[in-house]
Amino acid sequence: MINLFPCGVSAMIKVGIVGGTGYTGVELLRLLAQHPDAHLETITSRKEAGMAVSDMFPNLRGRVGLKFEDPAHAPLAKCDVVFFATPNGVAMQQARALVDAGVRVIDLAADFRIKDVSVWEKWYGMQHACPDLVKEAVYALPEINRAEIPGARVIANPGCYPTAVQLGFLPLVEAGVIELNGLVADCKSGVSGAGRKAEVSTLFSEASDNFKAYGVAGHRHLPEIVQGLSLRAGAPVGLTFVPHLTPLIRGIHATLYARLNKNVDIQALYEERYANEHFVDVLPAGSHPETRSVRSANFCRIAVHRPQGGDMVVILSVIDNLVKGAAGQAVQNMNILFGLPESTGLQQIPILP
Amino acid sequence: MINLFPCGVSAMIKVGIVGGTGYTGVELLRLLAQHPDAHLETITSRKEAGMAVSDMFPNLRGRVGLKFEDPAHAPLAKCDVVFFATPNGVAMQQARALVDAGVRVIDLAADFRIKDVSVWEKWYGMQHACPDLVKEAVYALPEINRAEIPGARVIANPGCYPTAVQLGFLPLVEAGVIELNGLVADCKSGVSGAGRKAEVSTLFSEASDNFKAYGVAGHRHLPEIVQGLSLRAGAPVGLTFVPHLTPLIRGIHATLYARLNKNVDIQALYEERYANEHFVDVLPAGSHPETRSVRSANFCRIAVHRPQGGDMVVILSVIDNLVKGAAGQAVQNMNILFGLPESTGLQQIPILP
Amino acid sequence: MINLFPCGVSAMIKVGIVGGTGYTGVELLRLLAQHPDAHLETITSRKEAGMAVSDMFPNLRGRVGLKFEDPAHAPLAKCDVVFFATPNGVAMQQARALVDAGVRVIDLAADFRIKDVSVWEKWYGMQHACPDLVKEAVYALPEINRAEIPGARVIANPGCYPTAVQLGFLPLVEAGVIELNGLVADCKSGVSGAGRKAEVSTLFSEASDNFKAYGVAGHRHLPEIVQGLSLRAGAPVGLTFVPHLTPLIRGIHATLYARLNKNVDIQALYEERYANEHFVDVLPAGSHPETRSVRSANFCRIAVHRPQGGDMVVILSVIDNLVKGAAGQAVQNMNILFGLPESTGLQQIPILP
């Protein structure tokens, strides 16, 4: 049976993290160490087992006392929830055992995001280890489907680009006011989106004072976005998605283009759609959201434009890729899973400048 | 009568620069100080008159011995060519007198770029001071119209975004293989594009580790691009142009979207179109040009994509906004004006890393 | 009479901020908006009166509902404490009236830092408006003199460099184990230390990808540091102080050099000196603190070295210039003033990466 902490009960959620040496891992640690209802039980790293977490991440000195544990010995099965902050392909190997032990699983990687397993296998280049859990898993973008989350055993936490792009296109798609074929998502990501792996292309001397597109031929987040938008549209969506690497640490800026086929007040449409969303902020007409306005916080800020009053709309959507695009949204999902107010532990004000 | 140095004759081109305290000014100085056939006669600045140029720009120590001169006293009329590296609205005040004195004028600002003076006045918010010279002026993007340049008395040097965008769309537009309505130019510029004015929005602490769009409602380079592309297309072009500020010093990355209406080999189309262009480099299929690959040099590098084999083409076009987007192109135009090989003095290899 | 909130009483501290449009202003807002015992009553700006604070600083949307008020009409005198986040020379004009109205004053600028008014006037180039309050004011670096703070009516909040340098040298100076003549403080600051003024030298295109010293002939923080260290040493201190501008937004790194005249275990010396300090973190032997390890938080992290076992010690001390070097320390001082635990509202974990 799945444990559930009724709202207001003081028992702490016992949390485990698998793979805590990357950027989504340290960000989870930062958020969870400040969360009033969560208790970090264990964090694993095969390679760094025995090392104090705060030796690797000195910002956590005095706040996180854990050492990395070998995943073979870590008490993951005793946790209420386990976050996978691992490369693609890890969570699908371990989720079954945890689920069977009554542990909720939140995967920050892509293992459970794509419902069509053959599509997933094509884009991710490996065979899926547990297709049945894919079927059961909830793709959890709370602004779309928070009602499905509380009962879930496996949560597929959305990707960073897919979060910014779906939240940006959603009101238009749901309202049925745009041509679904020919959408363009021109997206720019900070370098932390590439993770904490040692690679030449993300060295400071390569990525600083430089700008480039990548993956134009096809990026793994494309099928995820198309799946999400098509589902909401109730019809297939045609999307051209071009990601770019930009010299900032955190932040995604999605510039979205769509052609209106009905004359609507898009400012009002967006304000109404997100009126009750704590983490989606529709800016006043004429605004240009900056990535730093959400730096280190769980917000998505959106501005809508219709240049020269034509039928092309331009949507600007920004998030912090490590927060609303990863760890923050995962904590938001944990809050929903355990019946807590959605913004619990996620009230930090963005850092500016 | 207009002076013309026949190719190979050793007489030096006497050069004046009006407004040399901005980034296009110092870049002109860097290029011209190394140019084998140009001699810097004078550089003006009302505000800094009397100051050694190399006191303001220490990279020029030992290479440029001039002091800024008051424009009222500078021997501009004795020059063969005068570059205006001034804010919009300055060159149009002074060009007539210089032209009458037999001096060629190359304006790096926008005064002579838009043929329809009423359009210019609307976008630039001032009355034009010499519409007759607008008529006569040659909008000089050599890859389009180098034949018109040698006889010109007034050269309108193209803007930075317009250079990257036009070179990117040109082969498609000329070949008539795309739908002319619905073009998208999603452009990203380094901060030097905003100039050397003291402004809060371009302070390091504002623009660093940050990304944002600006001018989505309408940017002055839009009519310039539309004019250029429509002229080549022989039909009106519908363009959505969104500029963004990105934390690099130099560089523009234009990501261009168009829908094919004929099935063509776009890689071959681009390679053929630019086969004889020294400064336009079409990358191999599948490439992603980086802004740093042209840093400090006069190249435009272009890659073409057709994601998933669909009818949407994605063109990636990069330039250094201060070189091919401003000072370098101005020197290229000077070379053409005076019958020199186009790449004279523009052979520097980009700086990487 | 001075108001004092006994610890534990739930009444909120009524806070005013004078001059909230700079970086120390927005940082105060970020910290105070999250402070459980403070309530923002008013924030002033002559120039921006009427503008919503969150229109200028969108990170505060939904969190700070105030508009900038004209200082002439703002209810400053009804506040319990007023922070001056103004240029030098403003607080000294207004502090007397506030103090007389029973309001505590915390000046983040330099008006009350230097006890010798003639020295202050020489370095700051103006006549002091209220020397008597200088005498009374407490220079409040809590790790040195927290006992003097609760009764103060005027708090001189230390400068950014002086905080990093004094905390770095303090244990050596207090223990009397170094030669007091010949100290070197080689300091590097992020660009936000220069404030949010529009100036060419701190433009992104000037300060990015660049490094330089400044003020080598003499910087205003020199007399402040010398005053503080001499006081603790009980003898005059000879210091060479060289500040540098480095391309990061936030952060100060002080590299300090001193010659030992006694053989001591400096690691133990530092660990003992700061054993009970919440905000000073002495790193393990051999460490190199990074500025990002304190980014957005109120910590000072220090490492001590004795290269090759010689008599030269090298101390590395890092802070976030806007937090422990300005707004955070001001809030720490407010907490002490009002009898709150020192770390109230200052528990944020640094942002990394």
Add this chain to the structure above:
Amino acid sequence: MINLFPCGVSAMIKVGIVGGTGYTGVELLRLLAQHPDAHLETITSRKEAGMAVSDMFPNLRGRVGLKFEDPAHAPLAKCDVVFFATPNGVAMQQARALVDAGVRVIDLAADFRIKDVSVWEKWYGMQHACPDLVKEAVYALPEINRAEIPGARVIANPGCYPTAVQLGFLPLVEAGVIELNGLVADCKSGVSGAGRKAEVSTLFSEASDNFKAYGVAGHRHLPEIVQGLSLRAGAPVGLTFVPHLTPLIRGIHATLYARLNKNVDIQALYEERYANEHFVDVLPAGSHPETRSVRSANFCRIAVHRPQGGDMVVILSVIDNLVKGAAGQAVQNMNILFGLPESTGLQQIPILP
């Protein structure tokens, strides 16, 4: 017998490069491709053999047509000079054979820099493969000992920090006006100094918006600097050397501290010492050199200060670590070796902004 091109003879110097995939390699290529008297014969890389150089470094497209060659088959022995742009420990394995074949060797790594082989072995952690060539090699900092260079068979090209520090201290040391014990060199380097290896610590997300010291306990450039300064002083020199990593791509800023023991006009001292040096630029009194003022060029710019007229002098010395600190100085040494004017091929103006 050693080949020597008499000045003025048009025969090209045949150049080989071993290990061309790092930053000193691509910088050598940039400089040599523009050098009027050098011809690139071969460039080796075991790992990338067969790859076009310009596929790895797109800035070289159209300018360098070579492919990386397997070192086993590359015609190194037919070159006039071979540059080693390799990790430490490679050149010492291969130099003997090349020297025996009459090829000049210029090592940009550290294999031949330290005359005391036991000191070298201690700091570099390996056994030296050819101590006899160490003895013969010339440590070639032209501003110190250009007379020794023309006849050399093996050139030890100085390190980046040692170049900036030695040029900075040299006039004081040679004039005998400072206390030789207690020198401090507080140095800041751009990240390209760490090379093009994939390492976590130099990722953009780690090194950007961050500042830290490293190697305080002991850095390999310490013995090199001490050797050089002691030699010029004719007495042992005591130096504390602290390097720091700063978020710029290129550039070293050395801030040097020394105590005068004679009253001299240090501005005049420096101006005289470097009056005839093309690549050392002594700035006017009161200046603060910026690293960008030498970006991409072979200059060292120096400013001298004596704060408050005391006996502590502060010297500021900047270079581009990849040019005067590596590849540029290597080309300068090649020019001397082959009797060319020292600045041949090194006349590029620094890139600013």
